[in-house]
Amino acid sequence: MIQAKNLHKYYDQLHVLKGVDLHIQKGEIVSIVGASGAGKTTLLQILGTLDKPNSDIGIELRINNEDILSMNDKNLSRFRNLNLGFIFQFHQLLPEFTALENVCIPAYIAKKSKKETEEEAIKLLTYLGLSHRINHKPSELSGGEQQRVAVARALINKPAVIFADEPSGNLDTHSAENLHQLFFKLRDEFGQTFVIVTHNEELANMADRKLVMIDGLISNS
Numbered sequence: 325m326i327q328a329k330n331l332h333k334y335y336d337q338l339h340v341l342k343g344v345d346l347h348i349q350k351g352e353i354v355s356i357v358g359a360s361g362a363g364k365t366t367l368l369q370i371l372g373t374l375d376k377p378n379s380d381i382g383i384e385l386r387i388n389n390e391d392i393l394s395m396n397d398k399n400l401s402r403f404r405n406l407n408l409g410f411i412f413q414f415h416q417l418l419p420e421f422t423a424l425e426n427v428c429i430p431a432y433i434a435k436k437s438k439k440e441t442e443e444e445a446i447k448l449l450t451y452l453g454l455s456h457r458i459n460h461k462p463s464e465l466s467g468g469e470q471q472r473v474a475v476a477r478a479l480i481n482k483p484a485v486i487f488a489d490e491p492s493g494n495l496d497t498h499s500a501e502n503l504h505q506l507f508f509k510l511r512d513e514f515g516q517t518f519v520i521v522t523h524n525e526e527l528a529n530m531a532d533r534k535l536v537m538i539d540g541l542i543s544n545s
């Protein structure tokens with residue numbers, strides 16, 4: 325599902341990714357752990373096509389058999405909308421829309437029907453324990469509630485791959501466990517692939533494979 329070869333990233337003089345190679349199978353749940361500053365978020369942003377690696381000899385990035393590095397911006401946006409979901413700690417919900425509307429937006433961009441989309445959104449929000457808050461705007465929700473809305477939004481198009489950066493960072497133990505269970509349930513039901521950066525030991529160890537990022541490189545633990 326994801327094939328990456330020789331990914332490098334520099335921020336000026338700082339060499340953050342030092343030639344990362346990675347293969348992730350369809351339906352696999354992979355966790356990435358490592359010290360702060362090791363390059364985990366940088367790697368996730370590049371795998372998620374939100375940032376570009378520095379070009380280098382032998383570089384490759386394929387997702388769902390598509391050559392990401394040769395796509396223009398328009399095709400890349402479309403590819404992202406249809407295939408990728410993002411759960412980041414600094415989720416950006418749109419402030420003027422309700423929780424339900426925020427969740428539905430990626431489906432409307434993909435031209436899905438309103439009725440079907442709303443039904444699916446309500447299902448997801450209910451699973452995440454938010455059925456009583458669907459008509460509230462982000463400013464009227466707690467941090468953890470906003471996080472869960474962002475999770476539902478990431479999942480609404482049933483993306484093939486979900487990238488999550490500290491997905492349960494803002495959540496209480498119970499909500500975090502619920503969310504982790506949802507990841508596994510979705511994988512079992514839809515064969516979705518998950519790449520999860522986390523400092524949560526329990527979540528990291530539940531994954532099919534735990535990768536450790538050390539100083540810009542990945543090693544299997």
Ligand SMILES: Nc1ncnc2c1ncn2[C@@H]1O[C@H](COP(=O)(O)OP(=O)(O)OP(=O)(O)O)[C@@H](O)[C@H]1O
Pocket residue numbers: 335338340358359360361362363364365366367
């Ligand atoms: N936009 C940027 N410009 C310059 N340096 C950056 C930028 N983004 C990240 N860095 C630096 O790159 C290094 C890797 O950052 P990254 O965010 O990938 O770490 P991380 O492994 O996700 O850490 P954490 O666990 O704290 O989230 C850090 O030293 C960081 O300061």
Ligand SMILES: [Mg+2]
Pocket residue numbers: 364365366489
């Ligand atoms: Mg990070």
